[in-house]
Amino acid sequence: MVPTIGLAVGRGTGPELAEAFERVLTALGEASSVPIALTRSPRLYHSYFSLKAEARGTEEVRLLTEQDADHYEQFCRDLARAGTTAVFRTAINAQSLYLVRERLQAVKVDLIADGDTSLLLVRDEAQGFYTGENRHGAGVVHRTMTFSKEITEKVVLAALRQARRHWPGEQVRELVMAYKFHLLDGALGEWVADIGARHGVDIRLAQPDTVNRNLIEHGLPARSVVVGANEWADIMHVVLLDRLGSERQENRCTENIHLHPDVQDLVEYQTVHGSADDLEGLGTVNPTATIRAAAAIAERHAGCAGAIERTENALTFLADQDVRTPDLGGRHSTTEVVAAVVELLEEPDFDGRRAAPVRA
Template identity: 65%
Template sequence: MTTDVGLAVGRGTGPELAVVFERVVDRLGELHGVEPAITRSPQVYHSYFSLRAEADGVEDMRRLTEDDAEHYERFCRELARRGATAVFRTAINAQSLYLVRERLRAVKIDVISAPGSSPDAALLLVRDQAQGFYTGENQHTPGVLTRTMRFSQAITDDVIAHALARGRRQWPDGGADRIVMAYKHHLLDGALDGWVHAAAERHGVRIELSQPDTVNRNLIQHGLPRRTVIVAGNEWGDIMHVVLLDRYGVDKQENRCTENVYLHPDLAGLVEYQTVHGSADDLTGRDTVNPVATVRAAAAIVERHCGGTGAVESTERALAAVTARGVRTPDLGGEHSTTAVVDALLDELAQRHAGQPVTLEASS
């Protein structure tokens, strides 16, 4: 039985990474006995730099931004209507993306744990992408831009409920020990305090609502916490994500993929996977963009959404072997092209699956 998987492509290095995604999904499907069927969006969406180059002034930029947002929202809705549960998206212009995230009530999920640490010593970061400064509307008057944003009790409830559910999935033997919300709530007239208190009572849990700087201080002082969920306003989460990855020695952000879950009921939990890195417009067409995050997203989708049990583990082992042989893109200190890295990875996967020793090294 085939499984529908969406693919949305942005400018910059998006087309190159889309090819990587398709190749890896196809190979993993073959090796793990599943049949992913990729549906690619017919529109190639703007990066910020392509938008700036094409737009003729502010109003034209607003029009193109809205066009991309409307098209991508329709694409996601159609995927969900057909029963798809996953879409991979390369980087696109943030303003278009956040219009979609606001309308479809998105949260971003990251698990941060130090290499080799106990599963209990982990932080589950749930970033609220549906409200706050990253959402909202712009109004232009001569020399002034006014940005209006909204906070909603209904959206806050949805975000908290999903965070608690993800905590139970992360630690199925009891869930999270601690739930912290990092928002600049002192600016909201006490409204967020009341909403969080009501949600905590309804779910029968304790939720600590803290200022972001207080959360930072505690992370610095006490280190990686045990079984902690941090629900964060995206203003804090976006800045702190790369800091947390670095502080706890997790990985380079260029190698990471992450997932966004749409909580709007029309989308039934459609999960969007993305690379943490951006569109890398300066590398367009050079065949040197790091493919690791895209490879990991492909493996996660094949295993979690297509039934390819073991795809993530086999891909991680193959990536480690290829990297150990020095097959890397320039950003990781290597001299190999994107294509060469992916070729080596796919060969490694195939030979490991066949139980054969791997001796070949891809050329640059």
């Protein structure tokens, strides 16, 4: 059976990165003699800036936002129903995206490693300020959101599953939750105490600034699991990548795990960076995160063994040859970098130590 991967494209630099994703995924499939099929969403979803440019007033913004959200949600449901286990999505307007994440109960998962120390960051995308609905008045926007014990427990259990996936055979003894729990009348604390007792894990609820202070003062133990509310984890993700993993967001991809039973086998991959509308059409957007997403999907969802290592070897080799986009101090276009990666992936004997520079 031919593995099928979903592809959803937003405006801005989305079309350029979608092309890069297809080229790299195809090359990895061919290198492993695995044909891979793509199911592409027929809708080109809005970025924030394309939405503002097209819409006339807040009511039209609201309408287009809902249309994008409804379409992408249905696309994900259709993929899951067809047995597809992965979808790559370029950046789209956050308001539409978070409507979908709330409905499909998503968490974002990223393992940030620094030598022998690693942090599993699990971002609660299913509840909190980033979710909810707006009601407009005269010069006022009322935003209503919901927290629930049911969703909180699903997020905690997802974090424990992901910890077992990344650290097989090791027991998670403590899980830290970074939430503004003081604003919820003590309810979150009661829920967390009960959830932890029933599942045999010590859950430490902490204010986000306390988590930040402890990271600065004490660093991390060898294995740490932090569940972050959206309001904290969105900001801190990039900071933690820099501080703990020496990574830039332009180079990083991440996973969104859906917890709703209708789509729970579908994993969404995305770049950490946004739509980069200011680079649209210039051919200079950094494709590294997209290339890594293609490799992760090829290996984990299409049966291309060794795809991640092979791709990392190619990226390292090209960096050593100064084949990189301008944001990394290079002089190569998006297309040139992707072509150079594909050229290496197509070489049967490439192991990361090729002597001659690639053509770019």
